[in-house]
Amino acid sequence: MNCDDDVLVIIPARYASTRLPGKPLAKICGEEIILHVCRQVSQTGYRMAVATDDDRIFNCVRDAGYRAIMTDCRHTCGTERIAEALETLHSDAGIIVNVQGDEPMVSPDQIRAVVSVLKTTPSADIATMVYAFDSSRSYSELQDPHRVKVELSSQGNVINFSRSVIPWLRGESTESWPSKCQYYTHIGIYAFRANVLREVVKLPRSPLEIAERLEQMRWLENGYRISAAVTGSDTIGIDTPADLDRVRKLYDNNRSAK
Numbered sequence: 001m002n003c004d005d006d007v008l009v010i011i012p013a014r015y016a017s018t019r020l021p022g023k024p025l026a027k028i029c030g031e032e033i034i035l036h037v038c039r040q041v042s043q044t045g046y047r048m049a050v051a052t053d054d055d056r057i058f059n060c061v062r063d064a065g066y067r068a069i070m071t072d073c074r075h076t077c078g079t080e081r082i083a084e085a086l087e088t089l090h091s092d093a094g095i096i097v098n099v100q101g102d103e104p105m106v107s108p109d110q111i112r113a114v115v116s117v118l119k120t121t122p123s124a125d126i127a128t129m130v131y132a133f134d135s136s137r138s139y140s141e142l143q144d145p146h147r148v149k150v151e152l153s154s155q156g157n158v159i160n161f162s163r164s165v166i167p168w169l170r171g172e173s174t175e176s177w178p179s180k181c182q183y184y185t186h187i188g189i190y191a192f193r194a195n196v197l198r199e200v201v202k203l204p205r206s207p208l209e210i211a212e213r214l215e216q217m218r219w220l221e222n223g224y225r226i227s228a229a230v231t232g233s234d235t236i237g238i239d240t241p242a243d244l245d246r247v248r249k250l251y252d253n254n255r256s257a258k
Contacts, residue, residue, distance in 0.1 A: 007046040007115055007191075008093035010069075010085050011037055012078035013061075013101030015054035019240050024057050024101050026244055029251050033238060036104035038066045043108040046115075047093065050101065051085035077215050079190075083201040086194070095119070096197050098190040104247060105235040106189060113229040114191045117156075124227035126200075126219060127191040128158070131234045133183040139165075139174050146239060148186040148214060150228065158226040161186060161214050184228075187235050190216075196224065 013024040013034050020026070024034035034050065034057060041048045050061045053073040061068040069085045082098050095118055099106060110129055117127035130150045133142060141147070145163040153159055160166060169177050177183070192200070200219055208217040219226060238244050 004045050005047065006093055007095045007097060008086070008089070008091050009041050009044065009046045009048040009097040009099055009111065010082040011041065011048065011050045011099050011101045012081040012085075013037075013050055013052045013054075013057050014073075014075075014081070015052070015057060016073075017102075017239075020238065020244065022056075023238060023244075024052070025060060026238075028104060028244075028248050029255065032060055033104050034061060034101050035064050035066075037099060037101055037106065038064065040104070040106050040108060041099055041111065042066070044111050046097070046111070047091075049085060049089060051081045052101075053081070079197070079215060080201050083197055086197065091194075094194055096192045096194055098188075098192070100188045100237060102238040103188060103235055104238070105250075106187070107233065110187065110229075110231055110233070110235075111189060113231065114189050117227050117229050118191045118193065121227050123225060124157075125193060125196045125224040126226045128216070128226055128228055129187040129189045130184040130228045130230055131187055132230050132232055133178060133185050134232075134234075135179045135182075137178055139177055142178055142183055142185070143174075150184040150186050152184060152228055156228055156230075158216075158220065158228055160220070161212065161216055163212055163214070184230070185234075187231065188237060200224065 017023040025032050049067040049069050051069045051071045058068045071081050071084045075081045114127045114129050149162050149166050151159040151166050206218040206221040
């Protein structure tokens with residue numbers, strides 16, 4: 001097995017999004033969001049599959065030439081969905097990567113970077129990606145609760161995730177915070193060691209997970225070590241119609257510039 005064969009990327013994609021139903025099939029520049037994600041992932045050279053609960057998504061992915069797996073519609077999170085897909089695939093991959101099906105702007109280099117963290121950090125159970133928040137950006141952008149904040153140790157391990165702004169800068173005006181401290185925001189790519197993925201999906205929901213509505217808090221609360229790759233390129237996860245409009249405009253602008 002070569003190094004790329006030891007990695008499997010699974011893209012969870014469900015139809016029944018609360019804020020944007022049918023989100024994976026919404027189109028950007030005439031192509032479904034899920035196919036934009038598939039194309040980006042395919043450029044990594046890693047094995048890949050989409051895990052879905054909907055025939056329309058399944059058929060869209062399969063008709064475009066990518067692999068799709070049907071999974072249970074009762075899953076409450078993407079991690080449960082990729083764990084089921086892993087067992088269905090009977091894969092021998094040692095690293096399983098979760099790339100969200102609503103992240104069309106994710107780059108192949110970002111996916112490779114998260115995988116590299118696990119390959120070079122034996123003590124890490126899980127790897128993820130954080131964006132080094134640009135100091136020129138506004139506090140209102142940082143404050144957005146949909147933009148999850150991350151605190152890192154000096155070794156690059158995750159100390160905490162929160163929808164609130166962390167750390168809190170005592171005695172400083174909030175508008176100055178982005179220029180006074182290096183903040184990090186979360187980009188939803190995860191790489192799991194295969195045995196760790198099988199373990200974490202069996203854990204019960206934890207108090208901080210319930211409070212923040214962030215699944216990754218369950219892993220921290222149970223002692224799993226999450227290490228982070230840092231990127232200077234932000235992405236836009238599509239959660240709402242406004243997010244979709246923003247991404248469409250970015251794609252249109254990029255096409256016009258070529």
